[in-house]
Each structure stands twice: as C-alpha cells, then as structure tokens.
Amino acid sequence: MQMSPIVLRQPTPILQDLPTRRSLHVAIISDGNGRWATSRGLPRSAGHRAGAQTARRIISAAPGLGIRTLTLFALSSANWKRPPAEVTAILRLLHEYLLTETSNCVAEGVRLSIIGRRDRMPATLRDAIADSEAATANGTRLHLRMAVDYSAREAIFHAACRFYKVTKLSPDSFSDVLSEVLRGGSTDVDLLIRTGGEQRLSDFLLWECAFAEFVFTSQRWPDFTVDDLQAALREFDNRERTRGALPDAIAG
Ligand code: IPE
Ligand code: MG
Secondary structure (H helix, E strand, O other), rough: OOOOOOOOOOHHHHHHHHOOOOOEEEEOOOOOOOHHHHHOOOHHHHHHHHHHHHHHHHHHHHHHOOOEEEEEEEEEEEEEHHHHHHHHHHHHHHHHHHHHHHHHHHOOOOEEEEEEEOOOEEEEEEEEHHHHHOOOOOOOOEEEEEEEOOOHHHHHHHHHHHHHOOOOOOOOHHHHHHHHHHOOOOOOOEEEEEOOOOOOOOOOOOOOOOOOEEEEEOOHHOOOOOOHHHHHHHHHHHOEEEOOOHHHHOOO
C-alpha cells in the first residue's frame, strides 16, 4: 500500500490566536475504526487502514498546534482477545508506518517511541522499531509515542516490581522507573481525547492522566480531522485546571 509521507505543517492563521507558549502532551484513544468500516460494508482491517491515515494527518498537524508530545493508542494488550488476523493487520500497519515514515520523522524533527510490550511482536517488527527509535532519537519538535501491546496497569506493575531497588523514593523517582519500563517517557498528559463514543480510559496512561482533561467525541477515528483536534484544544483552553487547588475566581 502506498502511504503519503508526513509533511509537518506550519501554524495556519486560525491558530495564531492559540497560546504559542504551550508544549502540550495530548494523548488519543483512537477508537471506532471497526465500526467505521462495518458501517460501510468493509472489513475491519479497512477501518484500521483508514485510521492509520487519520493518524498521519494528526501527527503532521500536532507541532503547529502547540503539541510537543503526542501519544496514540494503536494496540491495547487487551486487543489480543480479538481475532489474530485483526491484530496482525494492526501490527502490519505499524510496520508499514515505520518503514515509510522514519526518514520523514527524522527530517521533520519527530522523535518516535513505541511504548508497550515487545516480546509478543514478530522479531522483524521489533527490529524496525529499534531502527526507527535510533534514527529519530534526536528529534525535538514532536515526541510521537505509539502505544502498542500497551497496558498501563501492567506497566505500573512492572515499575513497582523494580522500584524496590530505588533508594530515593518519591513520585518523581517512580515516574522515572515507569519511564524506563516504557522506554519512551512518562510525562503527565494535559489533554486526553477519545473518539468513537465510549467514555472510558481502557487501561491507557493511568499514572500519567492523574490531572488530564478529558474530551470525548462520538466521531469514529477515521472521520476525526485536524479541525476536530483544534476544537478539542479550544475546549481544553476553556477548562480551568486547578489540580486540586481553588479556582482563580475563588482563590482571589
Ligand atoms: C480502535 O478501533 C483501534 C484499535 C483498537 C486498534 P476499534 O477496532 O476498537 O473500533 P470499534 O470500537 O470496534 O469500532
Ligand atoms: Mg473499540
């Protein structure tokens, strides 16, 4: 399959009134691929392919929207309960993405990390991941993290198992251990978006979403556009993030 290369876009005029200082971590549960395909009489794998194209568009637009870290949920560890052919199709799309996009990521300053287990993947995919991560390691414009065979609970459990070796016990040092387990950082999420109409976290970034804002949309992931991402960011801008303190209006 031919894939269009990533072309990172400059901010469009409409974005200029968005705060430019920000460097947000946006995480997306990209749900609804299967329903998108089924409603068109297509196999579910066609929905995942369409979803991969949406991911490309969102990744291209992200830096211009003030997003510094973007985490996409490509495959949950729970998805192994699906028919093997569907899981294989998703892993194959990831492999294609790595082969076709790594050089563009390097050119555009995108650092790519895969977070999640690797031991259940084909060795060729593991190698492609290692190659892409090494090639893009110096990217600073966008940290693109793809969660693949990922379970937040499992990652936290593994970090907890290692944590006893750490001498300075603190939430920050736990985050560092979690970051090691994930091999792709564990920074706090500012905004979590879930497409597809469900309103749940599905074992995604449980630790990192402690103070995240949530935006849920009924759109299926293949239909999600850059305009929709901007709308979610505007909604985020209108939220008052107190992190447990009093709202400004009351605190004075
Ligand atoms: C989300 O789409 C993408 C992945 C889980 C990889 P789904 O495959 O869950 O789509 P629906 O929810 O069945 O429509
Ligand atoms: Mg789903």
